Amino acid sequence: MSNMNSTLVFRPLYEQIKSVLTDSLIAGEWKPGESIPSEMDLAARYGVSQGTVRKAIDALAKENIVVRRQGKGTFVSTHKEQNSKLRFLRLTSADGSKELLENELLECNRIKVNAEIAKLTGLKIGTAIIEIKRLLTFSQRPVILDYIIVQAKSFKGLNATKIKENNGSLYSMYETLYGVPMVRAEEKLSAVMATKQQAELLNIEPGFPLLSIERVAYTYGDKPMEWRLGLCVTDEQHYMNSLE
Amino acid sequence: MSNMNSTLVFRPLYEQIKSVLTDSLIAGEWKPGESIPSEMDLAARYGVSQGTVRKAIDALAKENIVVRRQGKGTFVSTHKEQNSKLRFLRLTSADGSKELLENELLECNRIKVNAEIAKLTGLKIGTAIIEIKRLLTFSQRPVILDYIIVQAKSFKGLNATKIKENNGSLYSMYETLYGVPMVRAEEKLSAVMATKQQAELLNIEPGFPLLSIERVAYTYGDKPMEWRLGLCVTDEQHYMNSLE
DNA sequence: GAGTGGTCTAGACCACCAA
DNA sequence: TGGTGGTCTAGACCACTCA
Numbered sequence: 001m002s003n004m005n006s007t008l009v010f011r012p013l014y015e016q017i018k019s020v021l022t023d024s025l026i027a028g029e030w031k032p033g034e035s036i037p038s039e040m041d042l043a044a045r046y047g048v049s050q051g052t053v054r055k056a057i058d059a060l061a062k063e064n065i066v067v068r069r070q071g072k073g074t075f076v077s078t079h080k081e082q083n084s085k086l087r088f089l090r091l092t093s094a095d096g097s098k099e100l101l102e103n104e105l106l107e108c109n110r111i112k113v114n115a116e117i118a119k120l121t122g123l124k125i126g127t128a129i130i131e132i133k134r135l136l137t138f139s140q141r142p143v144i145l146d147y148i149i150v151q152a153k154s155f156k157g158l159n160a161t162k163i164k165e166n167n168g169s170l171y172s173m174y175e176t177l178y179g180v181p182m183v184r185a186e187e188k189l190s191a192v193m194a195t196k197q198q199a200e201l202l203n204i205e206p207g208f209p210l211l212s213i214e215r216v217a218y219t220y221g222d223k224p225m226e227w228r229l230g231l232c233v234t235d236e237q238h239y240m241n242s243l244e
Numbered sequence: 245m246s247n248m249n250s251t252l253v254f255r256p257l258y259e260q261i262k263s264v265l266t267d268s269l270i271a272g273e274w275k276p277g278e279s280i281p282s283e284m285d286l287a288a289r290y291g292v293s294q295g296t297v298r299k300a301i302d303a304l305a306k307e308n309i310v311v312r313r314q315g316k317g318t319f320v321s322t323h324k325e326q327n328s329k330l331r332f333l334r335l336t337s338a339d340g341s342k343e344l345l346e347n348e349l350l351e352c353n354r355i356k357v358n359a360e361i362a363k364l365t366g367l368k369i370g371t372a373i374i375e376i377k378r379l380l381t382f383s384q385r386p387v388i389l390d391y392i393i394v395q396a397k398s399f400k401g402l403n404a405t406k407i408k409e410n411n412g413s414l415y416s417m418y419e420t421l422y423g424v425p426m427v428r429a430e431e432k433l434s435a436v437m438a439t440k441q442q443a444e445l446l447n448i449e450p451g452f453p454l455l456s457i458e459r460v461a462y463t464y465g466d467k468p469m470e471w472r473l474g475l476c477v478t479d480e481q482h483y484m485n486s487l488e
Numbered sequence: 489g490a491g492t493g494g495t496c497t498a499g500a501c502c503a504c505c506a507a
Numbered sequence: 508t509g510g511t512g513g514t515c516t517a518g519a520c521c522a523c524t525c526a
Contacts, residue, residue: 010521012495191454243430296514
């Protein structure tokens with residue numbers, strides 16, 4: 001009979017508060033763009049000190065889940081704001097600007113997962129998904145060929161019309177129309193050769209080197225919601241990254 | 245203690261403490277791998293509360309400049325440790341391992357900056373530099389062709405022998421032999437075609453797509469100390485990145 | 489047991505913002 | 508002017524490490 005061997009799980013109060021706050025966000029108690037209650041209010045609600053609430057909110061702010069604004073309050077992050085648009089886009093031209101990207105929707109189909117897509121996404125074969133193909137253009141020149149997959153059940157009724165209505169701002173649309181804010185993403189990069197078909201769309205020669213960016217985007221609670229393969233022409237644009 | 249805010253500029257105390265600590269690190273008061281004084285000691289030394297020192301150290305820890313170890317103390321980060329080696333290497337094979345990289349030094353020359361290098365590094369033409377060319381191999385297969393530049397005046401006497409003595413662990417060598425720890429780096433990625441010469445070294449066909457990684461590495465105080473161009477074969481290895 | 493960092497509290501004052 | 512987040516303090520106790 002061993003009693004002292006039990007694994008005592010110690011979890012700091014502020015982490016527990018952070019979890020509770022995340023749950024409330026998932027439940028939609030506070031929507032993107034809205035403010036959450038003040039630190040004092042939350043402290044009173046959960047019966048902890050304001051400093052503990054602060055540490056929980058600090059952690060959420062560090063993950064870009066909320067944004068603090070001195071004198072105003074703490075707000076749920078949103079992709080609707082200008083400054084957070086293209087938050088995950090690391091591709092910039094030499095002069096640093098990336099605001100002038102234009103958007104051409106090529107395809108938007110409701111299909112089922114096949115073996116290849118299953119391997120890419122980890123979804124089960126046969127699952128209903130929506131595939132989106134589009135072309136991003138920078139000052140008249142095509143630079144990114146995007147292939148995007150989301151689960152149909154999470155984005156019911158998503159179609160070409162809706163994408164166009166939102167000017168191709170997918171993350172903003174996921175958030176506004178479907179209540180699914182993307183908070184984090186992981187990317188896997190490699191260099192590939194353009195196929196004939198890709199080359200045609202990107203207006204380059206077949207065999208031209210392309211930067212391949214596989215991205216998985218996550219919503220609250222580390223739930224993967226979107227898979228994306230971007231093929232980028234990088235002779236004038238570059239992928240910038242900070243290692244710290 | 246009284247709060248010595250200047251009327252014109254408001255700078256939080258903990259930021260000032262952070263700067264003072266950084267200065268001490270630059271001055272070499274505590275070397276990589278060593279511990280810095282305890283929070284209580286530092287608080288006493290600077291006449292602030294332990295909480296303020298904590299916040300300053302938290303900021304340094306977030307930037308990987310120091311590492312906290314509960315019960316032991318706070319230590320200056322080092323590239324000598326196993327877990328921090330290859331800290332800036334984001335290239336991993338499918339199974340995630342990146343420890344088996346082998347190292348072949350191709351060249352190490354003392355030269356002067358020409359126009360091309362000036363453009364890459366921002367150094368003045370004529371500045372004495374050391375250029376290093378090497379090949380990194382993963383399980384018998386060449387995967388990265390590195391071209392590295394550092395200023396000769398910052399790394400006096402650096403040569404092929406020294407590099408070999410350190411098994412090609414450059415960052416560890418910069419730190420140990422020259423007291424220059426690298427704390428941060430910025431990378432610019434693109435896809436390029438292998439030239440004939442590069443293809444030969446990497447044992448691939450000319451025209452094969454390579455991931456080009458331009459890196460600038462910084463020491464304390466955001467001082468750029470090393471420029472690097474890596475050309476990577478990415479059919480079996482990928483560059484992983486987290487966006488948050 | 490002594491010393492370290494980790495967590496938590498309570499209270500104070502400051503800087504910023506909007507009404 | 509009142510409310511918000513931002514900074515700072517002082518003190519308490521907890522968890523971890525090592526001699």
